[in-house]
Amino acid sequence: MGPGRCVRTKRAKAACNNLFMVDNGGEALGIYISIPFCRSKCTYCNFASGVHPAADHAHYVERLVEDLLWARTLSKGRGVELTRRVDTVYLGGGTPSLLAPDLLVLLFNSIRSEFDLDPDAEITMECAPGQMADATLEAMAAMGVNRVSLGVQSFVDWEAHASGRLHSRTVVESDLGRLRSAGIANLNVDLIAGLAGQTFASWEESLDGVIDSGVPHASVYMLEVDQKSRLGREMLEGGARYRADLVPSEEAIARMYERAIERLGSAGLIQYEISNFSRLGFESNHNLRYWRRRPYLGIGLDASSMLALHAAAVRNGAGDQARPSDVLRLTTTDVLKEYLAGPAAPEITRLSPARQFEEAWFLGLRMNEGVDIDALRQEFGAAKVAPAMKTVERLVDDGLLAAEGAHVRLTSRGRLFSNDVFQEFLEVVDPDQGSEDSFTASQAQLAWKLESAMNEV
Numbered sequence: 001m002g003p004g005r006c007v008r009t010k011r012a013k014a015a016c017n018n019l020f021m022v023d024n025g026g027e028a029l030g031i032y033i034s035i036p037f038c039r040s041k042c043t044y045c046n047f048a049s050g051v052h053p054a055a056d057h058a059h060y061v062e063r064l065v066e067d068l069l070w071a072r073t074l075s076k077g078r079g080v081e082l083t084r085r086v087d088t089v090y091l092g093g094g095t096p097s098l099l100a101p102d103l104l105v106l107l108f109n110s111i112r113s114e115f116d117l118d119p120d121a122e123i124t125m126e127c128a129p130g131q132m133a134d135a136t137l138e139a140m141a142a143m144g145v146n147r148v149s150l151g152v153q154s155f156v157d158w159e160a161h162a163s164g165r166l167h168s169r170t171v172v173e174s175d176l177g178r179l180r181s182a183g184i185a186n187l188n189v190d191l192i193a194g195l196a197g198q199t200f201a202s203w204e205e206s207l208d209g210v211i212d213s214g215v216p217h218a219s220v221y222m223l224e225v226d227q228k229s230r231l232g233r234e235m236l237e238g239g240a241r242y243r244a245d246l247v248p249s250e251e252a253i254a255r256m257y258e259r260a261i262e263r264l265g266s267a268g269l270i271q272y273e274i275s276n277f278s279r280l281g282f283e284s285n286h287n288l289r290y291w292r293r294r295p296y297l298g299i300g301l302d303a304s305s306m307l308a309l310h311a312a313a314v315r316n317g318a319g320d321q322a323r324p325s326d327v328l329r330l331t332t333t334d335v336l337k338e339y340l341a342g343p344a345a346p347e348i349t350r351l352s353p354a355r356q357f358e359e360a361w362f363l364g365l366r367m368n369e370g371v372d373i374d375a376l377r378q379e380f381g382a383a384k385v386a387p388a389m390k391t392v393e394r395l396v397d398d399g400l401l402a403a404e405g406a407h408v409r410l411t412s413r414g415r416l417f418s419n420d421v422f423q424e425f426l427e428v429v430d431p432d433q434g435s436e437d438s439f440t441a442s443q444a445q446l447a448w449k450l451e452s453a454m455n456e457v
């Protein structure tokens with residue numbers, strides 16, 4: 001359903017063991033848990049989620065618990081010291097609110113037995129409107145869930161139904177009220193610009209819905225068209241099922257997105273990332289972790305982890321000798337049967353400094369705060385940053401980037417062409433890094449995958 005999904009890169013060609021010692025330097029971890037169960041499959045959905053019997057839910061949670069315990073043991077076996085401190089937890093994937101209360105309690109008890117959650121840790125759960133039983137809501141509050149992301153997508157009933165959603169605007173409003181009554185006021189609402197049949201008038205109605213609801217956070221995604229969703233496939237084949245012929249044009253979707261920035265901003269929901277808007281202090285700490293390249297542990301189906309050797313860059317004196325941390329990315333299977341069958345080694349990729357440099361650009365540029373050039377020089381060295389600054393100058397001239405002091409950020413025009421901008425910061429793989437970095441995806445594929453994982457809804 002959501003924005004909290006881990007960055008996923010599935011093209012690692014080789015798993016490897018005992019790569020090197022990893023420790024997160026005492027920096028708190030974020031934990032992402034994938035719950036891939038939904039009551040129905042939305043037409044636009046390109047996640048590894050599906051409709052599965054309740055028996056699978058119980059079995060799946062058993063496997064999650066096993067993996068939570070396994071994570072530390074496995075890490076230790078590889079010389080990895082996983083910190084116990086956690087400051088964000090995110091349950092996403094499909095619809096975690098479908099889990100029975102006793103399964104939620106079992107899951108949270110396991111997290112808390114393996115990790116020490118900060119007293120003010122942000123604990124988010126994705127929920128679907130109308131799919132959150134009273135007992136589930138009680139269990140959520142009791143387990144410390146303090147943030148909920150509601151997959152609304154549209155406040156216009158026929159539009160939501162045509163996309164496979166099962167709720168109405170009345171249900172959304174009622175659920176927001178129930179969550180607030182349960183003490184969960186840090187609420188996010190997801191919207192999609194580009195749903196089949198959507199018009200400028202209906203988009204205004206959805207923006208009204210978000211603003212009138214008073215939520216402190218909203219995520220606005222532009223429809224993705226790819227082979228992984230039913231709607232995407234139909235569009236690519238030129239068909240009309242799922243009202244594919246009524247999907248607004250790219251230009252119209254871009255105008256809807258710009259209108260969202262304008263209207264949400266006027267209502268106090270300030271854009272802080274390409275797809276995310278919040279009142280001050282209500283930014284998603286868990287998602288900021290991905291864009292700021294802070295460590296996270298992903299558990300469950302199709303989940304990724306990112307763990308670093310040191311929290312800060314390792315410096316050897318002069319700026320040009322700086323080198324970034326060693327970083328591992330681990331990715332689990334996206335096939336439910338395989339996941340349920342028992343623990344399996346995740347794909348492991350060691351990200352070369354060159355790859356990390358690229359990610360620092362295209363993840364950093366997603367945020368309105370942009371890329372901090374001084375921090376980049378400190379982490380990667382001035383010599384590495386210098387050629388990229390030539391690209392920055394060119395893109396500033398093109399009106400796609402703005403450079404203010406030591407920060408470089410996307411302009412509003414740059415946000416519309418963000419993929420093209422990110423592409424500019426991809427470089428040819430450094431041959432010296434080839435043996436360390438086991439990606440087989442091309443640079444462009446990698447950028448696309450990271451970008452689409454971030455944008456998935």
Ligand code: SF4
Nearest residue numbers: 001038041042045094
């Ligand atoms: S969009 Fe969300 S609710 Fe809909 S099928 Fe995908 S994961 Fe499930």
